Amino acid sequence: xxxxxxxxxxxLRIDLDDGSRRVAAAEGISFRIDRGETFGLVGESGxxxxxxxxxxxxxxxxxxxxxxxxxxxxxREIQHLSAAKQRELxxxxxxxxxxxxxTALNPVSPVGRQIAEMFVLHKGKSWREAxxxxxxxxxxxxxxxxxxxxxxxxxxxxxxxxQRVMIAIALACGPDLLxxxxxxxxxxxxxxxxxxxxMRNLCAERGTAILMISHDLGLVANxxxxxxxxxxxxxxxxxxxxxxxxxxxxxxxxxxxxxLPRLGxxxxxxxxxxxxxxxxxxxxxxxxxxxxxxxxxxxxxGICRTVAPVADLLEAGGLVRCHHHA
Amino acid sequence: xxEPQDRLDEDRPGEDRLGEGRxxxxxxxxxxxxxxxxxxxxxxxxxxxxxxxxxxGVDLKLKRGECLGLVGESGxxxxxxALSILGxxxxxxxxVVVDGQVVTNRPSGDxxxxxxxxxxVFQDPYASLNPRQTVRRTLEDPLRVHGVTATSExxxxxxxxxxxxxxxxxQAGRYPHEFSGGQRQRIGIARALILNxxxxxxxxxxxxxxxxxxxxxxxxxxxxxDTLGLSYIMISHDLGVVEHxxxxxxxxxxxxxxxNGDWREIFERPAHPYTQxxxxxxxxxxxxxPLATTGGDLPNPLNPPNGCAFxxxxxxxxxxxxxxxxxxxxxxxxxxxVRCWRADEIAVQATLAATGGG
Amino acid sequence: MKLRxxxxxxxxxxxxxxLVGLLAPWLAHTDPVLDANLMNAExxxxxxxxxxxxDQGRDIYSRVVYGARVSxxxxxxxxxxxxxxxxxxxxxxxxxxxxxxxxxxxxTNLMLAIPSLIFALAIMAVxxxxxxxxxxxxGLTNWSFTCRIAxxxxxxxxxxxxxxxxxxxxxxxxxxxxxxxxxxxxxxIIVIGTLGMGSxxxxxxxxxxxxxxxxxxxxxxxxxLSDARDQITTAPWLSVFPGLAIFLTVLGLNLxxxxxxxxxxxxxxSRRS
Numbered sequence: 001x002x003x004x005x006x007x008x009x010x011x012l013r014i015d016l017d018d019g020s021r022r023v024a025a026a027e028g029i030s031f032r033i034d035r036g037e038t039f040g041l042v043g044e045s046g047x048x049x050x051x052x053x054x055x056x057x058x059x060x061x062x063x064x065x066x067x068x069x070x071x072x073x074x075x076r077e078i079q080h081l082s083a084a085k086q087r088e089l090x091x092x093x094x095x096x097x098x099x100x101x102x103t104a105l106n107p108v109s110p111v112g113r114q115i116a117e118m119f120v121l122h123k124g125k126s127w128r129e130a131x132x133x134x135x136x137x138x139x140x141x142x143x144x145x146x147x148x149x150x151x152x153x154x155x156x157x158x159x160x161x162x163q164r165v166m167i168a169i170a171l172a173c174g175p176d177l178l179x180x181x182x183x184x185x186x187x188x189x190x191x192x193x194x195x196x197x198x199m200r201n202l203c204a205e206r207g208t209a210i211l212m213i214s215h216d217l218g219l220v221a222n223x224x225x226x227x228x229x230x231x232x233x234x235x236x237x238x239x240x241x242x243x244x245x246x247x248x249x250x251x252x253x254x255x256x257x258x259x260l261p262r263l264g265x266x267x268x269x270x271x272x273x274x275x276x277x278x279x280x281x282x283x284x285x286x287x288x289x290x291x292x293x294x295x296x297x298x299x300x301x302g303i304c305r306t307v308a309p310v311a312d313l314l315e316a317g318g319l320v321r322c323h324h325h326a
Numbered sequence: 327x328x329e330p331q332d333r334l335d336e337d338r339p340g341e342d343r344l345g346e347g348r349x350x351x352x353x354x355x356x357x358x359x360x361x362x363x364x365x366x367x368x369x370x371x372x373x374x375x376x377x378x379x380x381x382x383g384v385d386l387k388l389k390r391g392e393c394l395g396l397v398g399e400s401g402x403x404x405x406x407x408a409l410s411i412l413g414x415x416x417x418x419x420x421x422v423v424v425d426g427q428v429v430t431n432r433p434s435g436d437x438x439x440x441x442x443x444x445x446x447v448f449q450d451p452y453a454s455l456n457p458r459q460t461v462r463r464t465l466e467d468p469l470r471v472h473g474v475t476a477t478s479e480x481x482x483x484x485x486x487x488x489x490x491x492x493x494x495x496x497q498a499g500r501y502p503h504e505f506s507g508g509q510r511q512r513i514g515i516a517r518a519l520i521l522n523x524x525x526x527x528x529x530x531x532x533x534x535x536x537x538x539x540x541x542x543x544x545x546x547x548x549x550x551x552d553t554l555g556l557s558y559i560m561i562s563h564d565l566g567v568v569e570h571x572x573x574x575x576x577x578x579x580x581x582x583x584x585x586n587g588d589w590r591e592i593f594e595r596p597a598h599p600y601t602q603x604x605x606x607x608x609x610x611x612x613x614x615x616p617l618a619t620t621g622g623d624l625p626n627p628l629n630p631p632n633g634c635a636f637x638x639x640x641x642x643x644x645x646x647x648x649x650x651x652x653x654x655x656x657x658x659x660x661x662x663x664v665r666c667w668r669a670d671e672i673a674v675q676a677t678l679a680a681t682g683g684g
Numbered sequence: 685m686k687l688r689x690x691x692x693x694x695x696x697x698x699x700x701x702x703l704v705g706l707l708a709p710w711l712a713h714t715d716p717v718l719d720a721n722l723m724n725a726e727x728x729x730x731x732x733x734x735x736x737x738x739d740q741g742r743d744i745y746s747r748v749v750y751g752a753r754v755s756x757x758x759x760x761x762x763x764x765x766x767x768x769x770x771x772x773x774x775x776x777x778x779x780x781x782x783x784x785x786x787x788x789x790x791x792t793n794l795m796l797a798i799p800s801l802i803f804a805l806a807i808m809a810v811x812x813x814x815x816x817x818x819x820x821x822x823g824l825t826n827w828s829f830t831c832r833i834a835x836x837x838x839x840x841x842x843x844x845x846x847x848x849x850x851x852x853x854x855x856x857x858x859x860x861x862x863x864x865x866x867x868x869x870x871x872x873i874i875v876i877g878t879l880g881m882g883s884x885x886x887x888x889x890x891x892x893x894x895x896x897x898x899x900x901x902x903x904x905x906x907x908x909l910s911d912a913r914d915q916i917t918t919a920p921w922l923s924v925f926p927g928l929a930i931f932l933t934v935l936g937l938n939l940x941x942x943x944x945x946x947x948x949x950x951x952x953x954s955r956r957s
Contacts, residue, residue: 044536158624188399188624189563190639193607193617200616215537222609222617245611252538259541261570263608267594271570273548274541280506281536296538412852441854454845458867467863468853517849 004075005032006176006209007056007094012069014051014060016284025064025284026052026233030311035176036207038200040220040241043230044281049213052230053179055079056211057094058086074176092122095170099182101162105154111165112138112150118172137168141198160191164198171202178203181213196223217256221245229253232282232292235311239318249320251297252277291323299324354557355388355411355444355525359420362406366628376628380406382581383420385655388525388574393551393558395572395589397565397604401624402578404561408527411559413440425524442472445523447547449530451510455502461488461513462498465520472521483520490553491516492546508539515546519554527559532567544570565608569593577601580627580635583655587662597664597673599640634667642672691943697936701929705752712746716903726919736921738911747903748925754897754904755933758818759885765823766884767877770830775861775869777831778838788831795828801887808896815898818891822884830876837869844868871948875941882937889930905930 012029015022026048033039041049054060056071058081071079078089090096098104106114115137116130125133131150138146141164154162163183170178180199184192200223203210214220220227221241228238229250237250248254255277279296282288288295294304303323311319362381381403388394396404409415411422413429413436421430429440448454455464465484474480485495491512502510511531518526528547532540548571551558562568568575568589575592577585577600585598596602606618620639625631631638637647646667647653657663666672704711713734727737735744777788795803804821811817841847842865850860885905891897892906893913905926912922 044538189565189607190399190603190620191624193609194619194621196609197617197619216609217537218611219609221611222614225614241614242612256538259538261541261544261566263566263569263593263605265566266569267590274545274570276541276545277538280508281538414851437851438854441852444852446849446852448845448849450845454849456846456850456864456868459863467855471853471855471859514849517853521853 005072006035006037006074007211008032008070008072008075009052009056010070010072012052012055012071013067014048014055015065015067017063017065018285019063022067023285023287024067024233026230027067028234028311029069031228031235031238033177033209033211036204036209037226038203038210038212038224040212040214040224040227041230042214042217042220042227044215046232046281046284047230048233049230050181053096053181053211053213056177057090057096057179058083059090059096088122091118091175092173093175094177094179095173095175096179096181097163097166097170097183099185101159101166102154104166105162107154110151110153111157112152115150115165115169115172118169122173133172134168137172138165140171140202141165141168143168159187160194163187163195167195167199167202171206171208174206175208177209177211179211179213182215183212184219185214185216192219199223217244218260218262229256232287233284234292234308234321235319236293236322237318237320238311239314239320243316243318247316249314249318249325250293250322251299251324252293255296291321352390353387354390354425355386355559356423357384357386357407357411357420358423360384360386360407360410360417360422361419362403362410362415363418378628379581379630380627381410381417384578384581384583386576386583386586388557388559390524390557391551391555392573393560393571395568395575396559396561396578397563397568397575398578399563399604399624401580401627403581404578405529406581407578408446408529408559408561411525411527412444412446413437438472441468441523442521443523444525444527445518445521446527446529447511447515447518447531450534451507451514452502452534454514455510455517457502460499460501461493461516464513464517465498468517468520487516487520490519490550492542506539507535508542511535511539511543512546515543515550519550519556522554523556525557525559527561529561530563531560533562533564540567547571565593565605577604580625580630582635582665583663584636584665585663586655586657587660591660591662595662595673597662597669598636598666599642599672600636603639634665642668644668688943690939690946694936694939694941694943697932698940701752701756701933701936704749705756708749708753712743712749714743714746716742716747716750726915728919729921735925736919738919738922739915744908744921744925747908748905748929751903751905751908751926751929752933754815754902755885755888755906755930757815758822758888758904759881759933759937761819762822762884762888763826763877763881765819766825766827766880767830767873769824770827771834771866771873773827774831774834774836775838775865778835779842779857779861779865785835788835792828792831792835795825800825801890804887804891805894805896808891813896813899818888818897821891822887826880826884826887830873830880833872833876834869837872838865841865841868872945875945875948878937878941878944882934882941885930885934885937 010030013027014025016025029052041052043049051060051064055066060066066079070077073089112131112134115134116127119125119130119133120127134150135146138149143149143161143164157165184195187195212220212223221244224241226238227241227244228235231252237253244253245257248257258275259277261274277296282292290306291304291309294300297304309321309323311321312325314320360381361383364378364380366376366378384407386394396407398404406415410417417430421428424440424443462484465487466480469480469483484498488495488498493509493512505513531547532543535543544567550556560568560571572589575587575589576583577598579600585592585601592601596605603618603620609617625635625638633649633652634647637643640647653665653667655663655665723741726739727733729736733743735748737743773788777785803825807821807824808817811820847860847864850864888897888904889906889909892904893910895910897906898904908926909923915922
């Protein structure tokens with residue numbers, strides 16, 4: 001789809017105020033997501049993927065704030081919207097689900113009421129109507145016996161069921177964008193498969209775009225059409241998701257792909273020593289100069305230590321931020 | 327690239343054995359018919375008292391120098407098995423034999439002796455190190471508790487161990503918060519190995535680490551296994567890690583082992599529908615293919631289903647699967663054991679489908 | 685910034701009180717007990733008698749200075765006893781659980797249900813007045829909060845990985861409690877202890893005021909207040925200065941406790957960041 005993207009982020013910088021000074025927790029973040037598209041942000045803890053999502057939804061709180069850059073939703077800049085306008089956007093047009101549904105759900109309110117609240121708040125429905133819609137919403141996320149389940153409290157549900165409820169709440173108002181921040185990290189693999197399929201199918205049916213955030217490159221590549229890999233506050237590579245695995249361009253992505261023991265690789269190749277990425281993930285307050293991956297990169301040269309690489313277009317499509325990319 | 331040779335079948339001379347002349351001389355650990363039941367209180371006078379069968383009749387064997395992968399989802403009982411082997415839980419039934427000695431049903435004072443044989447690497451390197459103790463203290467205290475008194479020996483062993491795990495002895499004076507997650511896990515491994523144990527239980531040793539750090543720790547664990555002649559029990563939900571590290575794999579579901587065998591058998595020819603479901607649920611990064619779903623949540627362990635515990639979620643389930651008695655773990659000639667009434671039929675179906683489709 | 689002020693002012697006041705107590709022989713102008721001279725009775729504050737004199741002509745300043753010894757000894761020692769009892773009971777109850785936990789819980793609830801001053805009064809009634817009885821009475825009656833905190837900390841800490849690791853390494857229970865649990869719960873215990881010292885100083889004053897404290901003629905701030913009761917209109921300095929000493933010491937201890945809480949309690953620290 002061409003024309004105005006659903007959401008467009010341009011040169012976003014997120015500041016972290018650590019009391020004495022401001023450091024960029026994320027910078028130069030640019031990407032776009034089209035209507036109905038699936039897009040993934042992948043990276044390790046502290047790489048800035050989650051705060052980027054929070055910036056999109058207007059939920060950055062002290063000590064984090066947007067330093068510069070533009071976020072457009074359907075072509076309209078939203079980064080400076082008033083709190084009330086942002087609230088309207090949130091839930092109604094952009095929704096979010098989190099890693100641990102237990103902390104995102106209100107523990108003292110029945111789940112049906114929490115779903116119904118969305119219809120009352122954003123769609124102006126009466127409570128009676130909203131309660132009926134809540135039962136339907138629970139049914140749509142395949143919760144068995146939804147008429148009874150609406151009366152349950154979050155702690156009475158299993159982790160998988162709670163994440164279903166979160167999805168029901170998130171999709172209640174038919175948002176255009178669903179942000180899923182590590183939605184299945186706390187869940188077992190078979191439950192993860194259920195939740196991912198549910199999310200994927202519901203969003204496809206309704207034309208909802210997905211921004212999925214995870215440390216699990218394999219999962220994101222499976223769910224999303226395009227993937228951006230973040231490292232130490234910057235996007236280092238953005239590709240079609242199968243390409244990221246087949247022919248990663250950035251040394252960090254190459255390292256990640258090579259370092260993970262993948263199911264079936266031992267049977268095919270025998271047990272080889274896993275390729276390690278040397279060193280440690282830098283702290284936000286101590287990002288290295290130049291390319292932030294340079295202290296851990298086998299291919300680093302003088303320029304990598306001083307000059308931050310810009311994003312280069314790849315012939316095969318996609319972007320990479322490396323002085324020496326293939 | 328060649329398959330690592332099975333170095334373990336050759337006998338190791340010079341090691342003192344307690345049960346001399348036993349037939350299973352290369353067996354370092356065996357768990358026999360282990361059951362751990364917890365009474366769950368409820369109602370006055372225990373009227374609604376029910377039993378949580380966290381582990382219900384588990385048999386495991388670990389050979390010297392091997393790694394046994396223990397796989398299963400939360401609530402499958404893998405952690406309970408680990409705690410029983412460590413002597414931290416008294417089993418309701420069955421016994422654990424470590425290095426020729428029965429360790430279950432012994433006075434708790436013997437924990438100290440057991441500690442010199444079985445150790446554990448924990449999941450979360452942030453919570454598993456005492457924030458108020460330096461690395462040196464963390465590593466020296468266990469030696470002192472176990473009667474090593476010579477200062478020079480203590481110093482030597484700590485320095486050697488730190489080098490073994492890839493840290494520098496000069497770093498011993500630091501506190502845990504001065505280290506990164508990966509380094510902390512190295513310290514956790516050093517602590518587990520400082521008493522020269524024979525068995526190390528690794529409980530999700532990399533799942534709390536940054537992805538780019540995991541390979542370092544997995545490689546380290548495999549190296550140490552070879553250089554120090556350790557045997558591992560590897561508990562993980564990450565099947566990629568389990569396949570990479572394990573020689574044998576046991577799959578648990580709701581307190582029982584449903585499949586057990588050589589790693590290649592389990593991953594290339596999984597016979598139990600649950601194992602198949604676990605493997606199929608892993609996302610394939612190269613394809614947008616939908617993930618295979620199993621349907622339904624784990625059943626309530628307080629109220630397990632009749633017959634085969636997996637039957638409510640199993641797409642092959644038939645009447646026989648839902649009725650009592652449940653299937654038993656049947657061991658085939660090649661050592662591959664499966665707890666499923668229909669395993670053979672399913673295997674035939676799979677072959678037919680493969681040939682028919684190809 | 686405000687937090688630091690708490691800590692500095694509180695610490696300074698408490699340190700000053702301790703210094704005064706330690707240096708009493710050098711700071712005092714006269715002997716607090718022996719230097720009675722009816723010629724100088726009930727002198728108001730002046731350059732000679734900084735805080736005035738009492739009805740027996742004893743220097744109030746010197747008596748307040750020496751009184752710091754009793755008040756602080758009672759405050760510190762009795763709170764130490766409380767902390768030790770509270771930590772021992774709470775830590776073991778939280779770590780072991782089971783019937784011992786039930787016993788400790790019952791005991792703690794009992795202690796919380798009885799006003800501690802009344803309980804202390806009862807103990808004093810049995811033991812008779814005097815410094816030792818005061819220490820015992822106050823030391824046995826104010827451990828319940830420490831116990832609660834220690835128990836709650838032990839409950840949450842015992843599931844920490846490093847405590848499990850210590851168990852797996854074959855450490856004995858006592859060693860685990862002392863080396864693994866105790867150092868990690870010390871923060872809140874110290875805070876409670878500091879606040880408890882303040883309340884012990886007050887309790888000493890109250891008991892001495894009731895005539896159950898340190899036996900006259902040796903001065904304590906509470907007994908000085910008690911003695912000054914009848915002359916509050918005629919010679920207000922008799923009560924003002926010991927009262928001020930109590931006030932400043934307790935204020936200092938409370939500020940110190942608050943300041944320490946801000947530093948030692950990670951929860952309140954993260955709330956502020």
